[in-house]
Amino acid sequence: MKERIPTAASEAQLEQLRKEAELNGRVDRPGIRPSGSPFPQATAENGYYGLPLLKPPVWTWEVPLYFFVGGAGGAAAVIGFTARIAGASPKLVRDARWVAAAAANLSTPLLIADLGRPKRFLNMLRIFKPQSPMSVGAWIVAAFGGASTATLIAPPVLADITAAGSAALGLGMATYTGVLIGATAIPVWSRHAHLLPAHFGASALASAASTLELMGNDQRALNRLAMGAAAFETYMGFNIERHREDLASEPLRHGHSGRLIRIGGTLSGPLPLALRLIGGRSKRVRRVAAFASLAGSLITRFAWVAAGKASAKDPRVPLSLRGDGSRSGEPVRQREEKSDPARQQ
Amino acid sequence: MAITGFLTDSTLCIGCKACEVACKEWNEVPSDGFVFTALSYDNTAALGHSTWRHVKFVEREPHAGHGGNSPSHVTWEFSSDVCKHCENAGCLEACPTGSIVRTEFGGVYVQPDVCNGCGYCVVTCPFGVVDRRPDDGRAFKCTFCYDRQKFGEQPACAKACPTSSILFGDLEQLQQLADQRIAKLHGEGMTDAKLYDARDTSVGGTHAMFVIRGDERAYNLPPNPEVPTVHLRKAWTSAAVAAGVIALTTLAAFAMERRS
Numbered sequence: 001m002k003e004r005i006p007t008a009a010s011e012a013q014l015e016q017l018r019k020e021a022e023l024n025g026r027v028d029r030p031g032i033r034p035s036g037s038p039f040p041q042a043t044a045e046n047g048y049y050g051l052p053l054l055k056p057p058v059w060t061w062e063v064p065l066y067f068f069v070g071g072a073g074g075a076a077a078v079i080g081f082t083a084r085i086a087g088a089s090p091k092l093v094r095d096a097r098w099v100a101a102a103a104a105n106l107s108t109p110l111l112i113a114d115l116g117r118p119k120r121f122l123n124m125l126r127i128f129k130p131q132s133p134m135s136v137g138a139w140i141v142a143a144f145g146g147a148s149t150a151t152l153i154a155p156p157v158l159a160d161i162t163a164a165g166s167a168a169l170g171l172g173m174a175t176y177t178g179v180l181i182g183a184t185a186i187p188v189w190s191r192h193a194h195l196l197p198a199h200f201g202a203s204a205l206a207s208a209a210s211t212l213e214l215m216g217n218d219q220r221a222l223n224r225l226a227m228g229a230a231a232f233e234t235y236m237g238f239n240i241e242r243h244r245e246d247l248a249s250e251p252l253r254h255g256h257s258g259r260l261i262r263i264g265g266t267l268s269g270p271l272p273l274a275l276r277l278i279g280g281r282s283k284r285v286r287r288v289a290a291f292a293s294l295a296g297s298l299i300t301r302f303a304w305v306a307a308g309k310a311s312a313k314d315p316r317v318p319l320s321l322r323g324d325g326s327r328s329g330e331p332v333r334q335r336e337e338k339s340d341p342a343r344q345q
Numbered sequence: 346m347a348i349t350g351f352l353t354d355s356t357l358c359i360g361c362k363a364c365e366v367a368c369k370e371w372n373e374v375p376s377d378g379f380v381f382t383a384l385s386y387d388n389t390a391a392l393g394h395s396t397w398r399h400v401k402f403v404e405r406e407p408h409a410g411h412g413g414n415s416p417s418h419v420t421w422e423f424s425s426d427v428c429k430h431c432e433n434a435g436c437l438e439a440c441p442t443g444s445i446v447r448t449e450f451g452g453v454y455v456q457p458d459v460c461n462g463c464g465y466c467v468v469t470c471p472f473g474v475v476d477r478r479p480d481d482g483r484a485f486k487c488t489f490c491y492d493r494q495k496f497g498e499q500p501a502c503a504k505a506c507p508t509s510s511i512l513f514g515d516l517e518q519l520q521q522l523a524d525q526r527i528a529k530l531h532g533e534g535m536t537d538a539k540l541y542d543a544r545d546t547s548v549g550g551t552h553a554m555f556v557i558r559g560d561e562r563a564y565n566l567p568p569n570p571e572v573p574t575v576h577l578r579k580a581w582t583s584a585a586v587a588a589g590v591i592a593l594t595t596l597a598a599f600a601m602e603r604r605s
């Protein structure tokens with residue numbers, strides 16, 4: 001844990017350990033798993049006795065809750081800015097800016113609380129690493145927090161400028177979390193790396209529009225936005241159900257995480273879509289749809305984190321799949337074969 | 346200083362776990378609790394925040410052993426696992442604080458005084474190596490005995506290994522040695538011996554290499570490990586497209602509102 005300096009004593013101790021191991025350390029019993037026993041063996045199919053190959057995410061509830069809050073806040077900033085330049089009602093602009101700032105100021109403590117060493121959270125801002133979505137994200141959150149808070153308290157002319165910045169950063173807030181989990185070694189996440197940012201973005205847009213509706217804003221624009229997002233979420237749900245043969249996507253359909261994905265998907269996709277299509281003119285129906293979207297978005301974020309945990313525990317995917325997703329029984333390179341000229345063409 | 350590496354040869358390993366003990370002692374790694382796996386004699390199970398060397402016991406159908414283990418019994422495959430110290434290391438790329446660095450010896454090192462425990466390296470290691478220690482809050486893994494290497498000493502595990510199953514030295518020399526070793530084993534009839542170094546994958550090779558027998562998957566070594574940065578392009582593209590669509594639809598929605 002601390003860096004140490006090798007000394008004569010420390011080296012003598014290692015030397016003694018080596019001698020002892022040489023004398024007494026040999027394992028010369030047969031194993032405890034006779035062939036034909038019902039226990040998992042260490043084989044190509046089972047991996048190492050079926051034990052997990054990857055480490056599950058250590059993230060607790062703060063992170064998926066942050067995905068939800070931060071995404072909604074980001075999309076709210078976009079709505080607020082657009083409403084302002086389109087000359088929509090001042091109440092909507094004010095509400096949207098308020099939601100953005102509140103979400104931003106809730107996001108930071110959530111992220112800090114999840115750190116193993118919360119006091120060191122500023123270490124995130126020591127450097128900027130474009131190849132690390134976590135680093136990019138930390139900067140987006142910090143800048144978004146500043147811009148959205150400034151928009152709330154600055155004088156009107158200045159607020160319009162910071163609102164533009166807040167909206168641009170809000171687009172990042174709504175989508176980057178999909179990149180964050182997509183670009184990982186967790187199979188169920190990386191398999192959907194090309195969809196997750198859009199999925200989370202749509203989810204964020206739906207929850208921002210829904211929150212504003214529930215705050216008493218009845219613009220049809222909000223209804224249309226929420227409808228568009230729900231349509232995309234419906235597509236996402238179909239997409240998940242369609243790839244039945246895909247091993248990496250199993251946690252999206254089975255077990256605890258599979259249940260959550262389906263509940264979250266129904267609440268944010270087909271249900272609000274149908275409600276808004278059929279009863280979009282009724283305020284009450286729109287409120288119900290808004291509630292469904294919000295709950296769906298929240299559950300969806302928890303579902304994806306749960307799916308990641310389940311995915312890491314299943315060694316079958318990292319053991320059987322090639323990078324391109326096709327199955328591979330092919331062993332790693334054997335150097336002899338490679339240097340064989342007959343195999344070179 | 347030269348770039349260093351590990352070559353761990355499972356055909357020489359006798360399963361004594363001296364490397365595990367030496368690692369724990371030198372690095373003062375806390376106990377991770379005694380767990381009885383009931384799967385084999387190996388009760389360490391996996392690498393983790395408090396296990397930086399792990400000897401795997403892969404049981405085989407009985408056949409005469411050629412390895413360091415007793416020829417009269419079931420042929421064991423013992424393989425001492427360790428952080429691979431990847432050429433393209435997922436953990437290093439992902440670390441947002443710059444805590445994870447590449448040392449002058451080519452190893453991948455987590456600086457404990459910088460790590461803030463964000464946990465992102467945990468999900469970006471394709472080998473399931475690095476983990477966050479719950480009571481401490483920071484991420485831990487094999488340091489390649491960076492402190493010892495600075496004093497010209499070999500890592501504790503290599504020093505304690507009684508059979509030279511764990512070789513430590515100049516990476517390029519070890520790579521040549523590995524090729525010779527494989528050729529020799531093949532010559533002795535162990536045609537299933539091979540080198541695992543992930544060189545033909547996006548990981549781009551590892552500084553800790555393994556001579557193993559049989560299928561690498563029985564050792565929980567992934568046949569095609571991927572450094573997660575390969576997913577960045579498609580993920581950011583999706584984010585950019587989504588951001589554009591969100592901006593435009595919002596604009597369109599409010600423009601329609603104005604007209605109606």
Ligand code: SF4
Binds near residue numbers: 428436474
């Ligand atoms: S094996 Fe994992 S922890 Fe070790 S260098 Fe590679 S990515 Fe990092």
